[in-house]
Amino acid sequence: MTPMMVDVRERKAMIIGGGRVAFKRAKLLKDHGAYVTIISPHIIEELDQLLRCFQITWKNKKFEPADLSGAFIVVVATNDHKENERIAAAASEVPLLNRADGGDGGNLHFPGIVSRGKLTMAISTGGASPMLASRIKKRLEKEFPSDYENYVAFLFECRQLLKQSGLSKEVQHDFLERMLEESYQDPTFQQKLLMEIHKAREEK
Ligand SMILES: C[C@@]1(CC(=O)O)c2cc3[nH]c(cc4nc(cc5[nH]c(cc(n2)[C@H]1CCC(=O)O)[C@@](C)(CC(=O)O)[C@@H]5CCC(=O)O)C(CC(=O)O)=C4CCC(=O)O)c(CCC(=O)O)c3CC(=O)O
Numbered sequence: 080m081t082p083m084m085v086d087v088r089e090r091k092a093m094i095i096g097g098g099r100v101a102f103k104r105a106k107l108l109k110d111h112g113a114y115v116t117i118i119s120p121h122i123i124e125e126l127d128q129l130l131r132c133f134q135i136t137w138k139n140k141k142f143e144p145a146d147l148s149g150a151f152i153v154v155v156a157t158n159d160h161k162e163n164e165r166i167a168a169a170a171s172e173v174p175l176l177n178r179a180d181g182g183d184g185g186n187l188h189f190p191g192i193v194s195r196g197k198l199t200m201a202i203s204t205g206g207a208s209p210m211l212a213s214r215i216k217k218r219l220e221k222e223f224p225s226d227y228e229n230y231v232a233f234l235f236e237c238r239q240l241l242k243q244s245g246l247s248k249e250v251q252h253d254f255l256e257r258m259l260e261e262s263y264q265d266p267t268f269q270q271k272l273l274m275e276i277h278k279a280r281e282e283k
Pocket residue numbers: 103177178179180181182187188189190191192202203204205206207208209210212213216
């Protein structure tokens with residue numbers, strides 16, 4: 080498996096199954112702007128609440144191949160292995176196919192994810208130990224607390240400013256390196272560096 084980032088905005092995502100795994104995938108895909116449809120004769124309470132809060136379609140029925148029409152991504156997440164096999168075979172033409180049960184035919188695994196604004200860390204063990212992925216995820220969540228996203232936003236702002244600055248590549252590179260020094264996690268120092276970049280741009 081090759082790690083990649085996929086843009087699912089305004090793409091059709093079909094999730095077959097209505098349990099805990101379906102809930103996790105529906106939330107993730109909806110958060111990233113996909114049009115999500117759940118196909119399952121039964122859904123858990125958390126999923127029911129998610130449907131009420133967000134625009135997610137629920138087809139209260141068992142899977143049929145016609146359900147896959149126009150799908151960009153299919154998540155096979157029923158608790159019936161034979162049924163999962165049948166769905167995966169019917170979805171062979173769908174660009175992205177995930178099998179929550181790890182069975183054959185899929186070309187996509189969901190990793191453990193830690194997001195801090197524009198920073199994304201994804202952990203996959205390739206089926207060796209999802210629990211290890213979960214442990215590593217918890218370690219990363221501690222190492223990068225939720226306010227780390229502000230620092231990432233600062234880095235983004237600096238880099239955008241530099242790219243439009245007309246400053247020489249060498250000077251840009253110096254700033255790009257400097258902004259990674261630990262002191263710039265402090266908002267006061269961030270402001271100082273932003274002002275320095277503005278000044279360098281004006282004096283150019
Ligand atoms: C192939 C994959 C499916 C996919 O790509 O969707 C898959 C498959 C299966 N998982 C199973 C079980 C568990 N999965 C977890 C946890 C996570 N599982 C995740 C991903 C993946 N799991 C993909 C591979 C990625 C990889 O290997 O690293 C994580 C990383 C991301 C996420 O799910 O969001 C998330 C951790 C991060 C987080 O916490 O966010 C736990 C632990 C827990 O819940 O604490 C258990 C119980 C312990 C155990 O069984 O090991 C079973 C057996 C089911 C059964 O026995 O019925 C199968 C089927 C099989 O055996 O392959």
